[in-house]
Amino acid sequence: xxxxxxxxxxxxxxxxxxxxxxxxxxxxxxxxxxxxxxxxxxxxxxxxxxxxxxxxxxxxxxxxxxxxxxxxxxxxxxxxxxxxxxxxxxxxxxxxxxxxxxxxxxxxxxxxxxxxxxxxxxxxxxxxxxxxxxxxxxx
Numbered sequence: 001x002x003x004x005x006x007x008x009x010x011x012x013x014x015x016x017x018x019x020x021x022x023x024x025x026x027x028x029x030x031x032x033x034x035x036x037x038x039x040x041x042x043x044x045x046x047x048x049x050x051x052x053x054x055x056x057x058x059x060x061x062x063x064x065x066x067x068x069x070x071x072x073x074x075x076x077x078x079x080x081x082x083x084x085x086x087x088x089x090x091x092x093x094x095x096x097x098x099x100x101x102x103x104x105x106x107x108x109x110x111x112x113x114x115x116x117x118x119x120x121x122x123x124x125x126x127x128x129x130x131x132x133x134x135x136x137x138x139x
Contacts, residue, residue, distance in 0.1 A: 008049035011035075016042050083116040094121055100129055 011031040019026050027042040035052040087107055095102040106122045125133070 008051045008054040010047040011050045011053070013043065013046060013048055018042070079114075080116075087116065087118065090118060090121070094123060098123055098125070098129070098133065100125065104129075 011033045013029050014032055015030040017028045017030070019028055026038050026040060029037040029039065029043060029048055031037065031048060031050050033050055033053055035050050037048050037050065087109060091105045091107045092102055094107075095105045098105075100123065104124045106124070108119045108121070109116045110119045111117075
């Protein structure tokens with residue numbers, strides 16, 4: 001049994017139909033939800049996992065996220081570009097002051113009435129960087 005079958009909801013088996021010829025028989029289990037499970041043997045269990053219901057549930061969530069309209073911001077692209085440039089400049093300045101790579105600096109911003117405002121910055125230091133800064137030596 002696959003992991004997908006383990007997560008699938010259990011449905012009542014309404015009918016089992018035998019399809020095919022000798023040596024190539026398949027059993028179609030018609031479930032209470034209206035979907036069909038095809039198996040090489042007839043199930044003796046009164047309930048089967050319906051993988052189709054599981055797949056549909058995941059698609060419904062995905063479709064809802066795609067169908068929801070995007071929020072249109074009042075901020076223009078130029079204002080946003082200016083704010084992002086200032087944030088990247090602050091990130092580069094902090095990295096330069098500590099003598100670390102720019103990807104070691106994480107700047108967190110918040111939306112303050114349509115303007116991006118720096119909330120805080122986190123600098124990730126390696127053991128080597130900590131020792132260098134603690135001993136006041138340059139790179």
